[in-house]
Amino acid sequence: MTPAQPSLRLALSNRPGCIEIIRAALDGLADVLAVDALARNDLATAVEEACKNVVLHAYEGVEGPLELELLTAPDSVTAVVRDRGIGIRPHLGERTQPHTGIGMPIVHLLSRRVTYTNLPGGGTEVRMELDVPGVAALPALPVLPDAQTAAPVTYTAVALAVIPDLAAAVTPRLIDALTTREQTDPQLLAGLQSRLAQIVAGSAGDAELRLLFLPTPGGLSLEVGPVGLNLAASMASVRPRPEPGAVVRLELSD
Numbered sequence: 267m268t269p270a271q272p273s274l275r276l277a278l279s280n281r282p283g284c285i286e287i288i289r290a291a292l293d294g295l296a297d298v299l300a301v302d303a304l305a306r307n308d309l310a311t312a313v314e315e316a317c318k319n320v321v322l323h324a325y326e327g328v329e330g331p332l333e334l335e336l337l338t339a340p341d342s343v344t345a346v347v348r349d350r351g352i353g354i355r356p357h358l359g360e361r362t363q364p365h366t367g368i369g370m371p372i373v374h375l376l377s378r379r380v381t382y383t384n385l386p387g388g389g390t391e392v393r394m395e396l397d398v399p400g401v402a403a404l405p406a407l408p409v410l411p412d413a414q415t416a417a418p419v420t421y422t423a424v425a426l427a428v429i430p431d432l433a434a435a436v437t438p439r440l441i442d443a444l445t446t447r448e449q450t451d452p453q454l455l456a457g458l459q460s461r462l463a464q465i466v467a468g469s470a471g472d473a474e475l476r477l478l479f480l481p482t483p484g485g486l487s488l489e490v491g492p493v494g495l496n497l498a499a500s501m502a503s504v505r506p507r508p509e510p511g512a513v514v515r516l517e518l519s520d
Contacts, residue, residue: 271406272335272346274428274436279421280321280332280349283447287424288317288334290443294436295336298404299343305398309343312376315369316347316392324351324390329421338404342378343396350389405429407474424479433466433475444479445486454485461516465490468500488516 276291278284292313296306313334320332333348374380379395407427424444428436438459445455462477469475472494480487491513493501498510508514 270337270339270344271409272337273404273406274334274336274432275407275410275426276334276440277425278332278423279329280325281329281421283443284321284332285314285317286447287440287443288313290439291334291336291426291436294432294439295343297435298432299338299398299401301398301401305396308376309345309396309398312373312394312396313345313347315373316345316394318369319392320347320349320351324349326352331421337406338401340403341397341399341401343398343401345394345396347392347394348385348389350385350387352388404431422481426475426477426479428475428477430466430469430472430475433469434463437462437466437477441479444481451485458486458488461488464500465497469494469497471496482517485517490514490516 274291274295276288278287289310292310293306296309301309317332317334320330324330324332330349330351333346335346335348337344337346370380373392373394376396377394378397379393381391381393383391383393385391407429410427424440426436426440441455441458441462445458465477466475474494475497476491478489480489490497491508492511493508493514495510498508498512501508501514504514
């Protein structure tokens with residue numbers, strides 16, 4: 267049986283500023299779900315505490331990938347946090363009882379269920395299920411092929427896969443957080459937000475929108491793709507014109 271797929275998948279590193287980027291994605295999801303202030307705070311607190319454990323403990327002081335997936339179901343939201351290091355606790359295995367690490371008791375208090383799983387090749391997955399009355403299930407992303415990994419190609423990269431229904435709410439916030447971390451020029455930020463708004467609008471009706479943000483010394487590189495059918499049609503003016511399935515790289519510099 268294929269496991270339930272998320273509506274949003276975010277991959278970045280545990281470097282400074284990662285929690286602000288994760289918070290931006292959570293805020294976008296909360297807006298689309300129209301959750302109340304209490305549910306928004308509970309979701310953000312649980313996810314951020316799990317992510318802080320990755321930042322503080324998973325890589326023993328060095329950088330490493332941090333992955334977040336968000337799934338919705340009627341009256342609930344599930345958040346999945348993964349690391350590829352030593353995990354929250356070495357040899358933790360599959361378990362559902364409370365964990366004694368700093369911050370994790372809060373996660374258990376706010377969640378209906380918390381499950382820890384060792385990952386093949388190293389790392390830990392923490393799955394948190396939270397009760398959120400009134401929430402409806404959002405569409406899911408396509409199944410990620412086994413040959414692919416959600417981890418970014420470099421530790422400065424931020425990779426986002428999101429259903430178009432969420433993209434308009436998530437991407438502006440995520441870019442604000444990312445460019446604040448990278449101290450991006452405000453004029454460049456305005457141009458990026460405008461370009462992203464066009465891309466998000468063009469992706470409407472596609473199964474997913476994939477974006478890879480790569481800070482560069484002179485600005486920011488944005489990779490879009492594999493491009494969906496609708497997005498490819500909307501990018502007809504781009505040269506060379508992208509075909510469905512292609513990856514388009516846009517350079518934005520000061």
